[in-house]
Amino acid sequence: MGVQTIDRAVAILHWLGNSGEQGMRLVELQRALGLKRPTVHRILSSLMEHGLVSNDSRTHLYRLGWEAAVLGWSSVPVGFDLRETAQGAMSRLAEETGATVVLCACSRRETVCIDRKAGSYPIKVFTVEVGTRRPLGVGAGSIAALAALPEEEADAVIKGLMEPLQSYPEALRRSIVPSVRLARKTGFAVSDGLVLPTVIGVGVALRDPRGVPIGTLGIASFKDSASDKRISDYAQLLLREQAKIERAFRDKMMARAKTQALAPRPAALRHAAPANR
Amino acid sequence: MGVQTIDRAVAILHWLGNSGEQGMRLVELQRALGLKRPTVHRILSSLMEHGLVSNDSRTHLYRLGWEAAVLGWSSVPVGFDLRETAQGAMSRLAEETGATVVLCACSRRETVCIDRKAGSYPIKVFTVEVGTRRPLGVGAGSIAALAALPEEEADAVIKGLMEPLQSYPEALRRSIVPSVRLARKTGFAVSDGLVLPTVIGVGVALRDPRGVPIGTLGIASFKDSASDKRISDYAQLLLREQAKIERAFRDKMMARAKTQALAPRPAALRHAAPANR
DNA sequence: CCTGATCGTCCATTATGCGGACTGTTGCTG
DNA sequence: CAGCAACAGTCCGCATAATGGACGATCAGG
Numbered sequence: 001m002g003v004q005t006i007d008r009a010v011a012i013l014h015w016l017g018n019s020g021e022q023g024m025r026l027v028e029l030q031r032a033l034g035l036k037r038p039t040v041h042r043i044l045s046s047l048m049e050h051g052l053v054s055n056d057s058r059t060h061l062y063r064l065g066w067e068a069a070v071l072g073w074s075s076v077p078v079g080f081d082l083r084e085t086a087q088g089a090m091s092r093l094a095e096e097t098g099a100t101v102v103l104c105a106c107s108r109r110e111t112v113c114i115d116r117k118a119g120s121y122p123i124k125v126f127t128v129e130v131g132t133r134r135p136l137g138v139g140a141g142s143i144a145a146l147a148a149l150p151e152e153e154a155d156a157v158i159k160g161l162m163e164p165l166q167s168y169p170e171a172l173r174r175s176i177v178p179s180v181r182l183a184r185k186t187g188f189a190v191s192d193g194l195v196l197p198t199v200i201g202v203g204v205a206l207r208d209p210r211g212v213p214i215g216t217l218g219i220a221s222f223k224d225s226a227s228d229k230r231i232s233d234y235a236q237l238l239l240r241e242q243a244k245i246e247r248a249f250r251d252k253m254m255a256r257a258k259t260q261a262l263a264p265r266p267a268a269l270r271h272a273a274p275a276n277r
Numbered sequence: 278m279g280v281q282t283i284d285r286a287v288a289i290l291h292w293l294g295n296s297g298e299q300g301m302r303l304v305e306l307q308r309a310l311g312l313k314r315p316t317v318h319r320i321l322s323s324l325m326e327h328g329l330v331s332n333d334s335r336t337h338l339y340r341l342g343w344e345a346a347v348l349g350w351s352s353v354p355v356g357f358d359l360r361e362t363a364q365g366a367m368s369r370l371a372e373e374t375g376a377t378v379v380l381c382a383c384s385r386r387e388t389v390c391i392d393r394k395a396g397s398y399p400i401k402v403f404t405v406e407v408g409t410r411r412p413l414g415v416g417a418g419s420i421a422a423l424a425a426l427p428e429e430e431a432d433a434v435i436k437g438l439m440e441p442l443q444s445y446p447e448a449l450r451r452s453i454v455p456s457v458r459l460a461r462k463t464g465f466a467v468s469d470g471l472v473l474p475t476v477i478g479v480g481v482a483l484r485d486p487r488g489v490p491i492g493t494l495g496i497a498s499f500k501d502s503a504s505d506k507r508i509s510d511y512a513q514l515l516l517r518e519q520a521k522i523e524r525a526f527r528d529k530m531m532a533r534a535k536t537q538a539l540a541p542r543p544a545a546l547r548h549a550a551p552a553n554r
Numbered sequence: 555c556c557t558g559a560t561c562g563t564c565c566a567t568t569a570t571g572c573g574g575a576c577t578g579t580t581g582c583t584g
Numbered sequence: 585c586a587g588c589a590a591c592a593g594t595c596c597g598c599a600t601a602a603t604g605g606a607c608g609a610t611c612a613g614g
Contacts, residue, residue, distance in 0.1 A: 003323040004601065005282040005571075010327045017351040026592060036573045041593065046280040050287045051385060060580095060592065064352035066491070070384045072349010073360050073391035074294040074408040075341035083350050084361055105347045108328060114350035131351040214343070281570065282602075303561060313604045318562065337561065 008033065009043050016053060016064045017112065020131035023061030064131075079252040082206070082215050083115050089217065089241035094119040096237060097230075099221040102128060102141070106214050109157060109164070110135055111142050114215075125199055125220040135164040137176045140191040141203030141216025146176070147183035148205035148213040154180060169194070188235040193223055200227050202234040204242045209250045217241060285310065286320050293330060293341045294389065297408035300338030341408070356529040359483070359492050360392050366494065366518035371396040373514060374507075376498040379405060379418070383491050386434060386441070387412055388419050391492075402497040404473055412441040414453045417468040418480030418493025423453070424460035425482035425490040431457060446471070465512040470500055477504050479511040481519045486527045494518060 015032050016024060024032075030040050044062060047053040051067030079085075086103050093101045098119035104111040113128040128134070136142050136157060146154050158176060165173050172194045183189040191201040203218035219234045221227065292309050293301060301309075307317050321339060324330040328344030356362075363380050370378045375396035381388040390405040405411070413419050413434060423431050435453060442450050449471045460466035468478040480495030496511045498504065 003282055003286075003320060005280055006286050006320065006323040006327070009280075009283050009286070010329070013348060017348065021354055027590080037592080038573055038594080039571080042571075043280060043283065045593095046283040050283070052287070064348075067384060068352035069349045069359075070382045070389055070391070071290060071294065071341075072346045072352070073382060074389045074410075075345035075349070077298055077407060081360065082346075083358065084364065087361065105350060107344060107347045112347055112351045114347070130354060133351075304559090314561080315563080315604055316602080319602080322562095 005043065008035065008039070009047060012040070012043060012047065013052065013064065013068070014133060016062055017068075017131045018133045019063070020129040021063070022129075023056065023059075023063040025060060026062070029062065077256070079256075080249070085248050086115065086206070086215075086217065086241075086245055089245055090115060090117045093117075093217075093219060093237055093241060097121075097219055097221070097234060099219050099234075100125040102216075102218045102220060104139075104141055104216045104218070106136075106145055106216070107133070109161065111139070111145065111216055121221070123222060125222060127196055127199055127220055135161055135168075137161050137165060138168060138172065139195055139203065139216075139218065140189045140201035141205070141218035143176065143179045143189035143191065144183050144187075144203045144205040145213040145216050147180045147189065148207055148211070151184075186235070188238055190231055190235075198223050200231070202231055202238060204235075204238045206242060206245055209246075209253050217245070282320065285312065285316070286324060289317070289320060289324065290329065290341065290345070291410060293339055294345075294408045295410045296340070297406040298340070299406075300333065300336075300340040302337060303339070306339065354533070356533075357526070362525050363392065363483070363492075363494065363518075363522055366522055367392060367394045370394075370494075370496060370514055370518060374398075374496055374498075374511060376496050376511075377402040379493075379495045379497060381416075381418055381493045381495070383413075383422055383493070384410070386438065388416070388422065388493055398498070400499060402476055402499060404476055404497060412438055412445075414438050414442060415445060415449065416472055416480065416493075416495065417466045417478035418482070418495035420453065420456045420466035420468065421460050421464075421480045421482040422490040422493050424457045424466065425484055425488070428461075463512070465515055467508055467512075475500050477508070479508055479515060481512075481515045483519060483522055486523075486530050494522070 011033055012029060015029060026037065026041060026044070029044070030037050033040060044053055044055075048055060048065070051065045052071075053062055053068075054065035055062050082105055083103065090101050090103060093099075094117040098121035100119060101117045102113060103115040105114045110133045113130050113132045116126075116128065116130060118124045118126075128139075134142065136146055146157065149157065158180070161176070162173065175194055179189055179191075188202060188204045191203070193200060195201070199220055200223045201218055201220045203216050205213040206215040206217055208214050217238055219238065221230065221234075288310055289306060292306060303314065303318060303321070306321070307314050310317060321330055321332075325332060325342070328342045329348075330339055330345075331342035332339050359382055360380065367378050367380060370376075371394040375398035377396060378394045379390060380392040382391045387410045390407050390409045393403075393405070393407060395401050395403075405416075411419065413423055423434065426434065435457070438453070439450065452471055456466055456468075465479060465481045468480070470477060472478070476497055477500045478495055478497045480493050482490040483492040483494055485491050494515055496515065498507065498511075
């Protein structure tokens, strides 16, 4: 089905994204992928030639490169940038709660952290870095995203999730089904110390105009005597911002639909050429 | 050197980015790449499986997919998002001039449009869409980027540029060297009807804290009796915003350097795994 | 209903990518 | 500072995985 080399290259890109600014060494990647060193090295070299991967020649650490960012920017139609659209929400939430706000994008059966904002509260909760990938089901926002799927689809996804969740505690795995059920009713999800013992998280899903979850918005704070009380406050704030963001997407889409009306279908050849060799 | 399949996959991604929302048909890609149809189709299928490419099943048009955006977001350390950082500048410029503002990212020997904002002026200049790739040398910002390179490097790049610029008018090619020289003195560049006859553009380079050009900011408007006079006004505004953006990057980098101080080097294996089969 | 365009799939061939084995480099340790 | 261990990078013969010619399917227009 897939093309072996591309599958491997994409896997490498995912791992490097997940490693964030820290980066990864060649052997780490080798072990992670279960491939031989020369193979990984060759693919990395190729990706580096294209700028998708960069390599700190001092430390030999590999990271995602500038071209990965460029590819992303050039793929997002003006106004549909999730990170940008959620900017205001993130600032307001960090300001109002003082806690840590996390924005993730849904990526197949995972979520990827794409932005993070720390509030003023002196003890920061930094459970995830930008780039971190985690299977759906891990974290409050993630649960909310599952709850936003059509019930059958969610069940199917959850079934397939048990394997990647192997490395997480069983308590987390067992909590998914009931948590999702609850989130379907309330519209938000809570993760009470399941991912990290002392951390409590509240999250909502962000849906595109068709209702498909494309991201999550969450607030993380330390568990203490007052945290139970805070949960509902956080949830209210999150639901408010969720509405704003989703409306922004709807509006953008409407505006777009108007200017396009009925676009020409067959489309003759374009000429201006990307100069890749 | 490179891995054939990866080279081809990246070339496809570049072409699809360049085609923007319009998308491309299979045969167009086939012709563009000079490959056989089954080959292109197989690579496309693989990229689709990974979500990097999407396919409108009604029109059979291929476009960049959601995962391309996700990859981009997850690759950009918080605060170093060019598109986001330039947001304010784009709005102010569009507001103040009423003209069309264009933001590009430098990508090897090309520039890629990554954002666009139309001012209030009733006749819009839409020469480029988000995603459009053009060789360096085409457009005012592009010239400014060349001028921001060390002189020797710029000369080398310009030399290698003549081939991809084949499809552009000779007047444009001949204007590059003198335009770059001028831009080196003034700090901005002007493209007077060279890309499109009736359009005049002014642009500046955006440099990272090391001085390397990573993007361009430009203003495009129609040529008329007053346009000569407007050029210097536009240039002043652009230089102002250039300073702001570059300072923002410098500040972000400083802040980052502080929190990191001396990061641990060897870095043990991380466990949390991206679940790509 | 035919013609001419495109999209998608099959499968034999072979060029392409794979990985075992070697060399070079870095940094720890006694 | 010699000696070792762990890692980065390169070479090249072999076989596997990608290639592309050929075929069938689909759709639009005349």
